Amino acid sequence: MAETETKNVTSRMRQRPIVRLGILLISHSILVSIICCTAGVLALLLLPVLAKNSYISENALMPGSASSMLSYQDVLEANKLVRDISSLSSKPSGVAIESRGIIAQYMSDLGAEVNYHKFHPHLNEFHPLHFFSSPGSEVIQDNFSCSLYGVNTVGIIRAPRGDGKEAIVLVTPYDSVRGGVGEALSLGIAYSVFSLLARVTWLAKDIIWLVADSQYGEYAPVTAWLRDYHTPVFGDLGSLNSEMCDNNNNIYKLKENSIQERNISYTFKRAGTMAAALVLKVAYTNEQFEDTLSIYAEASNGQMPNLDLINIVNYLAVHKQGLRVKVEKFWSLLESQWLRFLGEIFESLGKLAKSLNPDWKFGISPSDYVEGTATLASSLYYQALGVPTGCHGAFRDYQVDAITLEISPKVSFNNKDRRSDFLLLGGRLIEGVIRSVNNLLEKFHQSFFLYLLTSPGKFVSVGVYMIAFALIVAPLPVVAASLYADSNDLNTASKKDKKSSNSDELGASLKSWKWLNSAKRVFVVHLWGAIVSLLPYFISQIRDCTPTTNFLIWISLSMLILLILHQILGSPYFHVCELKPQEGEWALLKSVTISSLFIGLSLMSVINFATAEIGALLLVPISLMVHPLKHDIKARSLRSFSRVICNLVLGVISFPPATFILLKGVFEGFDGLNAGDFWNWVESLWAWNSATYLYIDAKCFDTTASEIRNL
Template structure:
């Protein structure tokens, strides 16, 4: 008997050991509620800690060497720039109806410097919603059919060939100019650019060609720059080139420019090109300013949250502050500067920083409360404008071609005397000269520094390795909770279908229930797929509404709502009411729906973080709490406890705030005041998103809205 027992024990196979990672997964799933609370709290806290964790900016590329050489721009160049400003602001140009005379003067000045001068004609593009144009250039390619000479714009282009270059690289300087409605600010920006252009035509150290684009901004600054870039990168041959003096007599004023007898340069009517663009600067001067010191504002956000290389901003900030004494600004959400709760939070972090410093002087944790409030306002602005996916200036057209570019807006102190004009020309010109000189030193494109970052001030930033922690913590509970809900639903199904019969019958029943339970999620997946399909249809409906003539924003929004509801009811009836389930599975049907919904939200947020992180971050703040808390209200009412009552209130509040139009109205009211909130404003905002091909529009229609509908379905589920 002992031998038999030993043989039977030896014949038993050893139980396989569970791997540590599997044990960890089982532990997390078993404690999903605690994990969700800890991760979401840590994610929100990490987001508020970003201004504290911001690092000082630094130049990553040593070849840039900003400020290593003394500026060469002298008073003589400033006098030449002033002369051009005076010619552009003279009274005899005001009578011109087409603005050709101003373009002629600018082209003549370019020729006098020996530059290659040419013009670029373009027609106004009509931005229409098109579902296939997302993630491409915002230009729709639709040109007005009935155009006249007054309906097209004229860009004036000047090119200086680098004496030490091979013509393979170029630096672009852009100055928007509307000849029909030009003010002193636009004329001063032209004067600054011309003073720098005149200097660069004489230097011997230039290794990259210089392109000066005077963009005709009568139809928008972005449109003019984008049209020129489109023809520069992908040349097209169309009837636009056939516009001649017979069709448009005013064009004679440009084509009659003769060869300059001193420089030998000649005006050209053909499209001129230089090398590959290394960087671009858009320069603007605001005439009316209430500043008490000379200030320069930097705009860097491009389409879908793209940012230029941080080194380009660092060079501008260093030269402006340490060489020209300018105050550098980036955009802030001014409504946050007066927030009392934000000041209290800043004081808490300031106190924690003092405690940390007392424990170890080497710890550099904590900033002052004032710096924290300003850093948070700047960080929120950077996050907001990146999330919109709309360019904040003409520089956005360059980022569509992966060219690093920023817009510089100079805001001089309020003064109108000529001495101040000369000072602005000198300091602004030397700033542009220094930036061009630094970029000229590069042997390759910008690549050393960051492309993914958030600014908390002109001299502080948060890198992708830091701000991704907050996002990762927010979405980490989603797959854990989804797995926990699926396990609970499957185990409940197995228990409900088992009986107390013979062991063999019980085993057969359990196997049968496991087989059925493992496929129960298909009904929920069918529902989730239906709602996401409906979200795609809702995203395409505006294409139909745009075809309706003379439709106001409010009317368009109401039509959109009615068509969306009609399309949902149609899908519901065609697909045989997928919202209904068998009575046997109703008890945990909502848990499976929630599990599949959370999985789809996790996938959507993950994909969006690759396209536009800011949109994914804001979406996670709205969607993750709503998905995790979603539970049938009927169950909370039955429970009658304080916890269930608090959860029910939280679900109702989150369901209201997370609804896309409600979230827009709340955010717009906080930023601009609730007096400006109306139904038509939401349609105008959405229209701007699809006109600029922002991926945020697709995220709202195909991820955020379906998630909200599914969560509402869970809340209203009848158990």
């Protein structure tokens, strides 16, 4: 009978090759882990080499196909606006009111529909249930002091060939109280384009020019305007209760200028669905040797605009206006010698591959590899961070493709002869981008939304960089299954007394449910991580506390809560102190921990792939290498001693504050580092509702605690 059952099992196994493959991988889990992790890291280092040149996927965009229509006459009018705005800086009071009035009047003279938009500056606060929404998504009530309100100035040009269903947004942040020459020049560039678009006949989409009142920051006015744009608001600026506003209030004074601003409305006006948005800024640095354009694209939780939008800006800036385009990079990596050494190796491999087959294009120069790696690391970091790199991030929360363009001239702002040429250059760039977007018959969809930049003209798509992530996390389920099988084998071998067949069956049944005990311990740690993630909200309510003090309070309360959970729900750590510990229990516990890590990384890859990529790179090797210290100490061998040292080092590195301090010290130097820096960094994450904050607390802290428990 037993032989017949064995034959049946054998025949079924032969009919299922996938099962035999799974058993083969599980039986060689150590070799599989080494190969997959090594291949994953290598694939990550190869990404700059595998980057492709960017291209325009949507043929309808046709960037640069038409000659620019922006003339010096438009620039002269823009220069006049710049002078009028700049002259207000010498006046001690009333600058905010007069500057808004001047901008609105210039818009109105072009025939645009102009309106003021009041908003209350929203302070970013901790909202545990709002991590996957925009930071300013709450509806602000009108029960605040009028003096705390800001006022945006909005102008709308109705497209002569459009039906009012689509619009393009141009944003220029302007501090109405402390505005500088750079902000005045950005207004001048926007006005030159706005004046041109007010009289062209080919415009098919409405144009919205938003002058965002950035005295409370650049993000708040854009977020408030977008919220009101997409949410019906009953009432207008004129309905503000006059009893709340004295005669010195900025908003109240706007109503008094009705003669000068008779064509300006106080009712919120809308255009069509937003096809794209451009945020324009002008900055000057003394280190510039040529006119440069910096592109900022990262939005909240790793969201990126369609790559076609960046591609048309890069194409027009380089090939039409002669600008040097830049994207963010980690400058400290540019001096890295080991990256240059890797670049030389890849260059040699590329030459070897080309000698074997001329069609194989592999390898780049060492300098290009180093620069591509620095840019790739920056792109990966800012996407993983989940914090927008500019106010364009507010548009991505409403699924509108938007980027920030920061133009830096090579000469001083005070050079009046060069100012007209600079305004013309910037205006023609914005005109070309708007003209391309105006050609679209539908929203951006042809190109990529998930990508990493290695330069302004090169990118790595998700289909390429997900290979590295898949290789790194692939050993997790294999090792988890192997540890589960090993724990069962150890428990079976340690069981010597077998009284009857019924007791054997009962023992096997109970043994199959032993993973629940390990799952309970892992659940306790995750519950602790969830509580730890809520603590900063209450700690931040304590007044007059330094960041270092807040951090120490956070750590102390976390340890106290851990002890309380230990007393209430049972120890998730001190199972090694039980009177009769079972040999396979640590393996089963590690199996459940690794399974939990695999599920967490997989879920995070859906929310923010860059965060999952960095998390896998840091946590997977640590989780796979951890081993109980008591076993290694008893062994007293060179191998066990080396593993003890390795596990202790990895346990410290896996602790989030230690990881942060080490990485910051490597990139920025260790001078002036303190524990408060980690609190400030984490505070910025939860203030922006970044999902990375939850990931750090719920996964990194839990994984660290779980590894300590396994130790």
